[in-house]
Amino acid sequence: MKKQVTQELVEMFAEAYHNLGYSSLMGKIVALLIASPEPLSLDDISEELQMSKGPISQICRKLKEHNLIEKAWIPGERKDFYKATDDIFGQAFRNYARNMQKNKLIAQKTMQALNQNGNGSTMEHLTNRMQEMEAFYELMKTHHENFLSEWHEVKSTPADL
Amino acid sequence: MKKQVTQELVEMFAEAYHNLGYSSLMGKIVALLIASPEPLSLDDISEELQMSKGPISQICRKLKEHNLIEKAWIPGERKDFYKATDDIFGQAFRNYARNMQKNKLIAQKTMQALNQNGNGSTMEHLTNRMQEMEAFYELMKTHHENFLSEWHEVKSTPADL
DNA sequence: TAGTTTGTTTGAAAAATTTCAAATGTTGTG
DNA sequence: CACAACATTTGAAATTTTTCAAACAAACTA
Numbered sequence: 001m002k003k004q005v006t007q008e009l010v011e012m013f014a015e016a017y018h019n020l021g022y023s024s025l026m027g028k029i030v031a032l033l034i035a036s037p038e039p040l041s042l043d044d045i046s047e048e049l050q051m052s053k054g055p056i057s058q059i060c061r062k063l064k065e066h067n068l069i070e071k072a073w074i075p076g077e078r079k080d081f082y083k084a085t086d087d088i089f090g091q092a093f094r095n096y097a098r099n100m101q102k103n104k105l106i107a108q109k110t111m112q113a114l115n116q117n118g119n120g121s122t123m124e125h126l127t128n129r130m131q132e133m134e135a136f137y138e139l140m141k142t143h144h145e146n147f148l149s150e151w152h153e154v155k156s157t158p159a160d161l
Numbered sequence: 162m163k164k165q166v167t168q169e170l171v172e173m174f175a176e177a178y179h180n181l182g183y184s185s186l187m188g189k190i191v192a193l194l195i196a197s198p199e200p201l202s203l204d205d206i207s208e209e210l211q212m213s214k215g216p217i218s219q220i221c222r223k224l225k226e227h228n229l230i231e232k233a234w235i236p237g238e239r240k241d242f243y244k245a246t247d248d249i250f251g252q253a254f255r256n257y258a259r260n261m262q263k264n265k266l267i268a269q270k271t272m273q274a275l276n277q278n279g280n281g282s283t284m285e286h287l288t289n290r291m292q293e294m295e296a297f298y299e300l301m302k303t304h305h306e307n308f309l310s311e312w313h314e315v316k317s318t319p320a321d322l
Numbered sequence: 323t324a325g326t327t328t329g330t331t332t333g334a335a336a337a338a339t340t341t342c343a344a345a346t347g348t349t350g351t352g
Numbered sequence: 353c354a355c356a357a358c359a360t361t362t363g364a365a366a367t368t369t370t371t372c373a374a375a376c377a378a379a380c381t382a
Contacts, residue, residue: 002284055372147301338368
C-alpha cells in the first residue's frame, strides 16, 4: 500500500531529524515531499500529517530558506504547492558543511583573542588545540568540496550553489 | 586573561552545540576540557559553570560514551577527572558519520518495503528517490573514510576506531 | 467593493527538555 | 563496621520548544 510505505518513511525521517536535533516536523514534511510525485499544498500536508496549518507554514518557510524544498507553480491553482528540491540531499549536505565552517571561525577567533591579550605561555595548550581545530575544519572544507563535485558528477547536475 | 578567553570559548561552543541540536551544556563541558591543560573534576566543572553537579554527571557520561572525553587517572586523587579525548574532533566526526549512515538504512528499508508490497508503477517516483538517496549516502561513506585517514595522516595518529 | 480563499502571525496551551536539590549508591578509610 | 567523600539517580520546578486556534493579511473573484 502506498500510504503505508509513505507513512513509514515519514516516521523514519521524523526520527532522523529529531536525532540530528532538528524539528521532527521538518523531517515529516521533507519525507512527504520526497515521496510524492506531485507537489503538495499546505492543506495536503496538513491533512496528511493531521496537524494544523500554522506550524506547517512556518516550517515550510524555513525549509525553503534552506533550499530543501521549493514552490511549484501549478497552472490553474491558487494555492501554493511545494516540492522537494531537485538535489535535496546535496543541498542538505551543503547546509551542514556551512555550519561546520563556523567551527573554523571559532578556532580563529579564539587564537586572535589569545594573541591580543599578553599571551604568556600559560595558554600554550589552548593555542595548540585551536591550531589543531582550525586545521581539522580546513581539511574538512576541501573534502566537502570534493564530495559535492563528485556527487554532482554522478548525478550530472551543475555543482554551483 | 585566561579566564576571559576560556569563557568566550565556552559560550561559542555552547551556541555551536545548540545550533547543531545538542545540549548546550555538552558544548560548554567540551570547551572547558579542551581549554584546560589539566583534567578537571566534576566539582571543577560545576564550579566553573556555576551549575549543580547532577546534569554535569549525566552529560559527562554521554560524552564519554561518544568518546569525546575520557576519565584521567590522577595519582593521589579520589575524584574522577575528565579530559578531552586525544582526537576529539575526529571522534566527533566519526559520530556524525555513523549517524549519516543511518540514512542509507532508511532508503534501503523503504525500497524493501516497496518491493514486498505489489509495487505497481504507482511508486516509481519514490523508488527512484530512494535509489538516489542510497547512492548519495554510499558515496558519502567513501568520502568520510578518505577524510578520516587523511586527517590521521596529518595528525599522525592511528585511524582505527 | 464585498466576499472568498489561502497564507501568515500571534498569544496561549501542551509537551518536551533542562536544571536543581535532595535522596540514594558506591568506594575508600579509619 | 561506621564514616567520609564522591558520583549517580530521581522527582519536582523552571525553561524552552512545539502546537493549536483564532485573528489578521493578502490576493483573487465576482
